[in-house]
Amino acid sequence: MNWKILGGGAAIMLPLVAVLAGGFGKDPRGSSTAMEGQKAPGFSLISIDGDPLALGELAGSPVVINFWATWCQPCLAEHPVLLEGSKRYRSRGVSFLGLLYDDDADTARRWIAKHGAAFPTLLDPGNHTAIDYGVVGVPETFFIDAGGQIFRKHTGPLTFEAMVDALEGMLGDVP
Amino acid sequence: MRVLWLTLVLVFGLVGAPAWAAGGASSGEEADSEAILSAPGIDEPALGDPVSGAVLSDRTNRLARILRCPVCQALSVADSNSDTARAMYVRIEGFVAEGYTDEQIVDYFVDTYGEWVRLDPKAEGANLVLWLLPVGVLVVGALLIGASSRREDEVPPAAPPVAADDPLRARVLAELGEDS
Numbered sequence: 001m002n003w004k005i006l007g008g009g010a011a012i013m014l015p016l017v018a019v020l021a022g023g024f025g026k027d028p029r030g031s032s033t034a035m036e037g038q039k040a041p042g043f044s045l046i047s048i049d050g051d052p053l054a055l056g057e058l059a060g061s062p063v064v065i066n067f068w069a070t071w072c073q074p075c076l077a078e079h080p081v082l083l084e085g086s087k088r089y090r091s092r093g094v095s096f097l098g099l100l101y102d103d104d105a106d107t108a109r110r111w112i113a114k115h116g117a118a119f120p121t122l123l124d125p126g127n128h129t130a131i132d133y134g135v136v137g138v139p140e141t142f143f144i145d146a147g148g149q150i151f152r153k154h155t156g157p158l159t160f161e162a163m164v165d166a167l168e169g170m171l172g173d174v175p
Numbered sequence: 176m177r178v179l180w181l182t183l184v185l186v187f188g189l190v191g192a193p194a195w196a197a198g199g200a201s202s203g204e205e206a207d208s209e210a211i212l213s214a215p216g217i218d219e220p221a222l223g224d225p226v227s228g229a230v231l232s233d234r235t236n237r238l239a240r241i242l243r244c245p246v247c248q249a250l251s252v253a254d255s256n257s258d259t260a261r262a263m264y265v266r267i268e269g270f271v272a273e274g275y276t277d278e279q280i281v282d283y284f285v286d287t288y289g290e291w292v293r294l295d296p297k298a299e300g301a302n303l304v305l306w307l308l309p310v311g312v313l314v315v316g317a318l319l320i321g322a323s324s325r326r327e328d329e330v331p332p333a334a335p336p337v338a339a340d341d342p343l344r345a346r347v348l349a350e351l352g353e354d355s
Binding site: 008011012015016018019033034035038039041102126127128130131132133134135136137 | 216218245246258259261262263265266285286287288289301304305308311312315319
């Protein structure tokens with residue numbers, strides 16, 4: 001066995017394997033928390049019922065923004081969690097908003113009539129607001145503190161435990 | 176030597192491809208310019224001048240080729256037909272038209288999506304490995320090939336002269352039927 005060639009090959013391959021292992025070992029889209037700690041991008045949108053709503057109107061109170069779509073099965077799975085959260089945390093001043101992603105108002109209205117709603121859902125034509133928030137896919141949920149900063153971004157269907165953890169952590173930060 | 180070459184080809188192919196593949200991206204598509212109520216975009220004044228026409232189109236396409244479509248697998252914004260990529264294209268076009276510089280626009284997407292949104296990894300930190308390893312492999316490979324060639328060119332030392340009365344020589348000559 002030629003130990004020089006073996007050693008040379010190992011010296012070349014090991015850093016490469018380390019880099020690839022690091023890259024393949026995580027989902028770069030799923031783990032992106034780039035927006036956490038940043039000021040929540042403002043927006044002024046229209047709800048599926050035709051009512052205008054601006055994020056600025058909720059300034060000073062914590063907000064939960066959930067990007068979702070009717071064609072998204074995980075969104076259906078997390079829907080009861082969001083409904084429960086909006087009811088439970090309303091008394092603590094938390095507002096919940098849904099932002100429709102790649103979907104239309106008629107379909108969303110039918111979906112909500114079937115599955116229920118406890119907070120407004122806003123239209124985001126062109127997904128411009130989703131891009132401002134760095135949304136990769138739905139569902140994604142942003143927890144915005146009373147100061148307007150993104151406290152946490154949750155990628156994927158929200159569980160009750162994850163929601164409570166984020167909200168309690170966020171509300172605990174409020175002086 | 177074949178093992179070395181195979182290793183070089185494999186490593187260069189694997190490492191070079193992701194780092195330099197973005198240069199071959201094709202031209203972008205026209206995106207719809209559907210307007211919507213306000214979204215803030217870049218939270219600072221534009222540092223350049225507003226542009227339009229061919230300059231706007233060229234700069235938008237160039238930026239769309241270096242930014243990753245977030246809902247695709249290894250596709251640039253320019254190469255994707257997804258709604259999200261088209262929306263990103265429109266966003267880029269709007270920023271360019273307003274006079275934002277390329278750096279401001281790329282920084283905006285890096286701020287929202289993270290470093291991952293760059294198709295070309297920035298040459299810093301752990302990413303340096305991706306940029307330097309192919310060069311290192313080439314240098315090491317060239318050195319090994321050079322060393323190997325020098326060894327092949329070297330003339331082997333001459334055999335010591337055989338004495339005329341060497342019994343083995345006499346025997347070989349006898350078997351060949353030659354006289355000493």
